[in-house]
Amino acid sequence: MNPKAILNPETWDKETFGPCHLKDLRRRGRAVKIAARMANDASASLPAQMQTWKETIALYRLLA
Known part of the structure; x- marks a missing residue:
């Protein structure tokens, strides 16, 4: 992986989680997001990172 991609979150997330297989294309998109x-x-709480309650619940469902 190229160093510039690691420093850019928008590129890093797609390269890291884009190729993962989670049985549903929507889950892959959720993982990237x-x-x-x-x-x-990175130092914020999960609810603060997700910004809305709906996004936080979606995160917990993905992690489960």
């Missing part, structure tokens, strides 16, 4: 939000503010 969550990874970008977590990378943008």
